[in-house]
Amino acid sequence: MITAQDETRRLAIADYQVVGREPESDLQSLVQLAAMVCGVSTAVINIIDDRYQHQVAAVGLEPGVCSREDSMCAVVFQEPGSVVVADARVDPRFSANPFVTGEIGLVRFYASSPLITPEGIPIGTICVFDEEVGNLDHEQGRALDVLAHQIVDVLELRRMTRVLGESNEQLAQFAGQVSHDLRNPLMALSGFIELASDSPEMANAPEAAKSLLRAEAAADRMATMISDLLDYARSGGTRPRRADVDLAEIVGAAVEDLDATLAATGSTVVVDTPHDVAGDATLLRVLLQNLIANAVKFTAASGREPHIEVRSSLITGGWHITVDDNGPGIPVDQRDRVFGLMERGSAHSVAGLGIGLSTCKRIVEGHGGRIGIEDSPLGGTRFWVVLPAS
Known part of the structure; x- marks a missing residue:
């Protein structure tokens, strides 16, 4: 028996x-x-x-x-x-x-x-x-x-x-389904924007036309991001493409995509990133967009008007990138834990699933780099990233 x-x-x-x-x-x-x-x-x-x-x-x-x-x-x-x-x-x-x-x-x-x-x-x-x-x-x-x-x-x-291999395979399948589901409404959105931009009424509405052009550019960036992230997921999330990319251009695109959030929260973003870095342009944009959005979200939730500074500097063998905010900061005993999947520190009143920082850590480590947290000279949190040259 x-x-x-x-x-x-x-x-x-x-x-x-x-x-x-x-x-x-x-x-x-x-x-x-x-x-x-x-x-x-x-x-x-x-x-x-x-x-x-x-x-x-x-x-x-x-x-x-x-x-x-x-x-x-x-x-x-x-x-x-x-x-x-x-x-x-x-x-x-x-x-x-x-x-x-x-x-x-x-x-x-x-x-x-x-x-x-x-x-x-x-x-x-x-x-x-x-x-x-x-x-x-x-x-x-x-x-x-x-x-x-x-x-x-x-x-x-x-x-x-x-x-882990089975999990990565499931992730790739999930990413493929999400990609398919997102492409259809995105294509419809792009089509409507194009129709609106070409309409005769836009000739007498230059500001509206300008806004539609920005929306069209954002839709194109989203389509590129969906394709690149799908490729990354299918590779197991461990082999990002590497090329020389303009960091200022990447940060600019991230800030542009966050325009509505920045305007709604009264945020200011100072960018001083005059370097080309070696990495995957799409993944680095996801990284910086997550870090900036995270800084804005938690600073605004604390009742402060967010002020964010994104800077880069050359170091031996690579680059040092920082994202500073004037928010409430992250306690030292939580700084490692917040990079875990579904972890959000002690700020559970802030909306979100706690996936962003886990994604950031994976992207940085996929590039062979490191990410960490320390006190910011602005009074809040500094996220720092070190990316190797090769």
């Missing part, structure tokens, strides 16, 4: 996707190390489900599968800590086991340490054994426990890497 514990273990093992595959080199290296440290001929990584013991890496024998009833490790793998048996023939747990009696093997010395997942689920062992009677000293026993933890770390790293 399969128990709830067996089912939980089966699901945990399935998540690691290690059973039924050729031994991986990293796991193979760990069993070789176990044999060397313990001074034995044979070492095995065993994964134990409700029916079988699967040897997923081994030295001293060819990895195989046996029934759980025949497994020595299945007797002890759910017990905490390592097990050391000098002579299995005189241990009542193992004396009748086919690996000891000669039916399958002639094991005498046996030692194992359990493989425990981060959720506390035992899934198997790292075990060492020999056909000669033996023992482990204290340091060898500790080393076997350390290797057990390392094996689980390797399995976890693989699992998380796979999950």
